[in-house]
Structures are given as C-alpha cells and as structure tokens.
Amino acid sequence: MKKTFFADVSLLFVAFIWGSTFVLVQNAISFLAPFSFNGIRFFAAAVLLGGWLLLFERKQIRYFNRKMLLSGMLLGVLLFIGYAFQTVGLLYTSSSKAGFITGLSVVMVPMFAIFLLKQRPGINAVVGVFIATAGLYLLTMTDTSKLNIGDGFVFICAIGFALHIIFTGKFSNNYPSLLLTVVQISTVAILSSIFAIGFENWQNAFxxxxxxxxxxxxxxxxxxxxxxxLAFFAQTNFQKFTTPTRVALIFAMEPVFAAVTAFIWAGERLSYSAIIGCILIFSGMVIAELPVKKGVFLGKFKRKHAA
Structure with a gap:
C-alpha cells in the first residue's frame, strides 16, 4: 500500500513537471522547430542517464540483451508517435481540440489494459475515468469546429501515449528501470533527429x-x-507499483497543471468552464484512489433480504 501511494505521488509530480514546462516548450519551439528541439532534448537526457548508468549502475548493463533492447525501442517508438503526431496535428487543428483528444488516452488505457494485459479496472477507476474525461472536455474543448485531418493525427498521438503507458507497466517489471529508460529515450532522440533532417530546417539546431x-x-x-x-525514469521505475488506469488518470492532471502555470506565469485567464474542468479532473483522480471495500454492498443486500 505504501509503495502504491508513493508511486502515485511520484507520478503526480511527473505530471506536474510536464504541465509546468508546457509554456517553456511553447516558447522554445517558436525559435527552434519541434523535431529539432525534441532531438536535442532527448539526446541530452539520454547522455545524462547513460552517464549515470555507466558511472553508478553499471551492474544493470548485464541485463542488456535482444529482448530488453526491443522492449526499450518499442517504448521509444510509441513515445515518439505520441510527440510526432501531436506536433503534426497541431499544424491543422487548434491546441484546445488537440488537448482534449490527447487526453482521451485516459479512456483508452483501461480499454487496452483489458485486452492486452487482461486487467479489469475497478469501479472507482471507471467512475474516475468518466469524470476526468468530462473535466478534460470542459478544460480544453472550447473549439466547436468540425473534425479535420489534424484531429485524426492527434488521435493517433493519444493511442501512442496510451500504449506507452500500457507497455511501460508491462516491461518495467522485467528489466532494470534506468537501463530501460536509457534505451527508450535514445530511440526517441534518434527518431526525432531523423524527422528533423527530413522535414525541418535542422541547421538551426547548430x-x-x-x-x-x-x-x-x-x-x-x-x-x-x-x-x-527524471520524468521518464520516474515513470518507468514507479509504474510497476500501480495500475495503468491509475497512471492515465494521474497524467490527466498534466493539462490542469499547464493551465494553472500558464495563469501564474503567462497571465492567461481561466474561464469558469476551465476551472470546473480542473476540479472534475482532480476529483476523478481522487475517486480512483479511494479504496474499494469488497463485499460491503453484497453484505448489506444479504442482511436486508435475510430480515
């Protein structure tokens, strides 16, 4: 129980980091193209974690094999799909619609968990997912324009992020966290660099x-x-102590943190619907964390009819 609670708190902090850096990323990619930015970002992170691995956790290297490499690369490909298709989608659709569609990964994760991991979410998690999804709609879906090709690209992005959560939960139990993180981050760095060379003015990176x-x-x-x-190492390390559905709900807090930090740092105003959306997302996460007392309802039912 303590490990699960600590894991959930750590993952909530990861969502806070991602949400609070959203403004920084927006400012940076206005000068440096997104794939180029991500190529440098993930390459630098891979060097940092790779250096730590070689200096202090060298014993993990003995677990490096073909299966471990393919597992890390799959995580990296799924993560790259999330970032790449979101970036392309934003060329054709609004950021509000992209935010909501990306957030649909909250709904996809428990569905994928049923089919891929044979895990059925509890009733609290299901209720939390629906409440959080409603909150995501109120927080981000201010654009009522018709669906377009950009929305389709962002939907693929949501699938990528959802599958990344699913397979991180699966692989994190089988391989050392740091080694697995280095492989997946290196994969994203390589793929981002390739796409930067193919589709962007990558010379700006130099x-x-x-x-x-x-x-x-x-x-x-x-x-x-x-x-x-730090964020992806924390996800890989702590997700083994919780469920994919709870991880998805915790990560649904990212747009909430993004909205709050944009309000504080960039002076962006929050509408009443956005505030209600933030409250609903937080409520959905809390409801999913509430313990379920098994047999309470059934026991009451039996006592009532026995009388």
Whole structure:
C-alpha cells in the first residue's frame, strides 16, 4: 500500500513537471522547430542517464540483451508517435481540440489494459475515468469546429501515449528501470533527429544564436533534465507499483497543471468552464484512489433480504 501511494505521488509530480514546462516548450519551439528541439532534448537526457548508468549502475548493463533492447525501442517508438503526431496535428487543428483528444488516452488505457494485459479496472477507476474525461472536455474543448485531418493525427498521438503507458507497466517489471529508460529515450532522440533532417530546417539546431538564446536554452536545459530524464525514469521505475488506469488518470492532471502555470506565469485567464474542468479532473483522480471495500454492498443486500 505504501509503495502504491508513493508511486502515485511520484507520478503526480511527473505530471506536474510536464504541465509546468508546457509554456517553456511553447516558447522554445517558436525559435527552434519541434523535431529539432525534441532531438536535442532527448539526446541530452539520454547522455545524462547513460552517464549515470555507466558511472553508478553499471551492474544493470548485464541485463542488456535482444529482448530488453526491443522492449526499450518499442517504448521509444510509441513515445515518439505520441510527440510526432501531436506536433503534426497541431499544424491543422487548434491546441484546445488537440488537448482534449490527447487526453482521451485516459479512456483508452483501461480499454487496452483489458485486452492486452487482461486487467479489469475497478469501479472507482471507471467512475474516475468518466469524470476526468468530462473535466478534460470542459478544460480544453472550447473549439466547436468540425473534425479535420489534424484531429485524426492527434488521435493517433493519444493511442501512442496510451500504449506507452500500457507497455511501460508491462516491461518495467522485467528489466532494470534506468537501463530501460536509457534505451527508450535514445530511440526517441534518434527518431526525432531523423524527422528533423527530413522535414525541418535542422541547421538551426547548430546555430549558436538560436540554441543559445535565452528561451531555447532554458527550455532545453529544464526539459532535458526534469521533464525527460527524471520524468521518464520516474515513470518507468514507479509504474510497476500501480495500475495503468491509475497512471492515465494521474497524467490527466498534466493539462490542469499547464493551465494553472500558464495563469501564474503567462497571465492567461481561466474561464469558469476551465476551472470546473480542473476540479472534475482532480476529483476523478481522487475517486480512483479511494479504496474499494469488497463485499460491503453484497453484505448489506444479504442482511436486508435475510430480515
């Protein structure tokens, strides 16, 4: 119980890091293209974690084998799909719609868990998912325009993130957390760099006036260390102590933290529906965390009819 609680709190902190750095990333990619930014971000994180692995956790290297490599690469591919299709989707759709569709991974995770992991979510988790989804709608879905191709791309992004949560839960029990994290982050770095060379003006990544500018440099340092290296290591390490559905609900707090930090740091105003949405998402997460007393309802039912 203590391990589960500590894992959930740690994952909530990960969601806070991702949400609070959203403004930093937005500012940075206005100067450096997204794939180039992610290529540098994930490469720097891979170097940091790889260096720590070689210096202090070298014993984990003996677990490196073909299956472990393929597992880490699969996680990296799924993570890259999430980032890549979200980026492409934002070229055609609004950020509000993208935020809601990405958040649908909260609904997808328990569905995937049933079919892929044979795990059925508890009643509290199901109720929490529906409440959190309603909150996501109120928080992000201010755009009522018709669906377009960008929404389809973002939907694929949501599938990628949902499957990443599912398979992280599966593989994290089989391999050392740090080693698995290094492989998946390195995979994202390589794929992001390839797409940057193919679709962006990647030469900007080597321009000192761009990379060393205040907003880009701050964004790269903070996201590389906290939002990538530490965050994904924490997810890989702690997800083994909880369920994929609870992880998805906890990560649904990311847009809440993003909205709050945007309000504090960027002066963005929150509408009444957005505030209600934040409350619903938080409520959904709390409800999913409440313990279920097995047999309470059944016991009352039996006593009532026995009388």
């Amino acid at each position: 321009q000192p006036d761009v990379v060393l500018s205040e907003k880009v440099l701050a964004g790269l340092i903070i996201t590389s260390v906290f939002a990538t290296a």
